[in-house]
Amino acid sequence: MSLLVAGSVAFDSIKTPAGQLHDTLGGAAVYFSLAASFHGPVRLVGVVGGDFPEENRRLLARRGIDLAGLETVAGGKTFRWAGEYFDNMNRRETLSVELNVLKDFQPKLPATFRDTEFVFLANSAPRTQMSVLEQVRSPRFVMADTMDLWIQTQRQDLLDLLERIDGLVINDSEALLLTGAGNLVEAGKEILDLGPGRAIIKKGENGAMLFTREQVVPLPAFPVHDVKDPTGAGDSFAGGLMGYLARSKRLDGAGFKAALAHGAVVASLCVEEFGVRRLLEAEAGEVEHRFQRFCELLRIE
């Protein structure tokens, strides 16, 4: 299997009704990689500053994450994000963002990464995502995430990217913003009209919907009894999904549905503890066990 993610590596400061954590390892590429690593090795493309500790590299490397694509700007500082969750975790407010080394980052793929088959372009400017894509020789399946900022300010770049990728994962509110649709089912179908063969609309604790040209598949979230920190749930979801796809190579309808369920399962693990703690603790057997439990919960006969 070969799976690559390009995206942010960060220090997060998180406050939720359940507690807080300061300057902890985070970022879309980190959550994605850890979630995908239950299925096999992951290649990470990103940037950090000289303040990024060796210990974090060891944590990631131990999980089979190849850091050859993690650029270090010796005199720079790592990207920092701070946010707080309110209203039973349903509302998030960004308290501060320091782009730091991420500001002028131009991703360059190591030669060893250019043959990657499965590629995830985590949320960043569509042109940056496109430049990563152009450095991969002949990818088999490319999925991207995006956000309201790019939909509003770099729409044409985003539309150009959509014509080049196989799947888009996007939040519910952003799906409506991107398409102008009146409901999510309409929005999902309109995203397919923009290019990708698969659209996945994420609805947080309400699960996700998969759209293909053949069908609309609704999937609930795996029920979590005590959500401590929703940070990284969306990127973990994408990591579980792509990790399973890259391992199983099942790109048909049934396989993609199983991949979606793997995404939901690892996202449910992620939110049970602060930051990446739970993803670091968990083992592949636990993920597989929860996946089997999820399939059983959804089996109706």
Next chain:
Amino acid sequence: MSLLVAGSVAFDSIKTPAGQLHDTLGGAAVYFSLAASFHGPVRLVGVVGGDFPEENRRLLARRGIDLAGLETVAGGKTFRWAGEYFDNMNRRETLSVELNVLKDFQPKLPATFRDTEFVFLANSAPRTQMSVLEQVRSPRFVMADTMDLWIQTQRQDLLDLLERIDGLVINDSEALLLTGAGNLVEAGKEILDLGPGRAIIKKGENGAMLFTREQVVPLPAFPVHDVKDPTGAGDSFAGGLMGYLARSKRLDGAGFKAALAHGAVVASLCVEEFGVRRLLEAEAGEVEHRFQRFCELLRIE
């Protein structure tokens, strides 16, 4: 099979972004009965005024709904409700309510109804629900619905009822209000502590969650491409669920899950047209076909 519903029969005036309908046949007991009637006969307990047309009786009777428990107050007017939906159908505003004959209604069960096995107490004052329950000799499975008004104003009566029933169906916001819980998973478990062995939290377009003492089962909604009118979706859901239970008599975990899916399927039909139109048009074969499709969508392997 014997299945009874006690609840409102109404004239609804509905406005949604897709259109409007004036003084149309509605009410919880009507939506429930029509939805349940795909599975077998239904006994209806309710009240109407002298203005309730013979044609409506014929519509219901043709679907196997026994109206022996539908009291008619000759000089009175039927209950009327008017409401409007906004924001992609996600927000509902009640424009007017005329209780009319419902105001002093004391349900009296015909002798032929007293042996009913499956009983649904649609939303009304908990004491009225209790008085219906007390007229059924030895029910096998009793489920009730409720609303914010009773939670806030007749809490003790509601708690007394909860100790006597086997299942509660309730909206997400009302589940939080009833229990004071911080999230729905916690709320569902706390409802079980109040008495019923099953709690079903309805989340509208986001599906439902079933709580038993053994497990938490999440179920998405069946995807609807074009929602015209959400009125009656919750009562249709309960009708499909109870209708299937009464027919199959499967009260174990797997059977209840199938019942839940039948609820979701008939609710998805209901919202595709205004008022009860779609429920009147549909045939049992179409319901069964959509149920099979739903099971297939949720089967992960």
